[in-house]
Amino acid sequence: MPSLAQRLVAEALGTAFLLAAVVGSGVMAQNLSGGNQALALLGNTLPTGAMLTVLILIFGPVSGAHFNPAVSLGFALRRELSWSEAAAYVAAQFIGAWAGVLAAHAMFELPFWQVSTTVRTGPGQWTAEFIATFGLLMTVFGCVARARGAVAYAVGLYITAAYWFTASTSFANPAVTVARSLSNTFAGIAPGGVLLFVGAQMIGALLAVALARWLWPAVASGQTSS
Numbered sequence: 001m002p003s004l005a006q007r008l009v010a011e012a013l014g015t016a017f018l019l020a021a022v023v024g025s026g027v028m029a030q031n032l033s034g035g036n037q038a039l040a041l042l043g044n045t046l047p048t049g050a051m052l053t054v055l056i057l058i059f060g061p062v063s064g065a066h067f068n069p070a071v072s073l074g075f076a077l078r079r080e081l082s083w084s085e086a087a088a089y090v091a092a093q094f095i096g097a098w099a100g101v102l103a104a105h106a107m108f109e110l111p112f113w114q115v116s117t118t119v120r121t122g123p124g125q126w127t128a129e130f131i132a133t134f135g136l137l138m139t140v141f142g143c144v145a146r147a148r149g150a151v152a153y154a155v156g157l158y159i160t161a162a163y164w165f166t167a168s169t170s171f172a173n174p175a176v177t178v179a180r181s182l183s184n185t186f187a188g189i190a191p192g193g194v195l196l197f198v199g200a201q202m203i204g205a206l207l208a209v210a211l212a213r214w215l216w217p218a219v220a221s222g223q224t225s226s
Contacts, residue, residue, distance in 0.1 A: 019098075026186035028043065029044045048159060067093060069089075078213070090175070100179065104185075120168060120193045133172040134205070138212060
């Protein structure tokens, strides 16, 4: 089994690449879409889903490829990850997310330090984040239970779809949400909206843990994610 240090590097590096893809593709999409918001969103969606699939395939065997505090919390609640390991995973994910945003800014020659002004708030957005995170964790737990080899593809496809069927464009990840507040680009979220987004995400994650335990009660212990 990989050492904790190896797993934490995998979590940090994977989350960094995920945020670089989210923010970088958003900048590129906005630059090339000519003001067409639908086209810009599509240009943001496809690279994100593709990158997530790749990252899970390469880092899944190392750390489980969580890249998401909600996922790490879910596995800790399922007793498939110790609480101390989960805390370390979450710290690595937040550090990696921040590094990924800075990398995207550097690639597009944007100011490193930014605060988003894009307002994302309201009951519809909070409901979307609850649903997006609930669905993401159900995807992870369902695949771990019945189709472990399909986790990477299922999660990548789920996030690709959720960009379009949720009002919030499916952040579904506390580390991603906080990091995106530090980028005043297409993918950003104003800091004032972060707390309620994260709260909705965590409620969705907790419900998914409870329901997955009931739906797949005999699943052997394991950890693979998103």
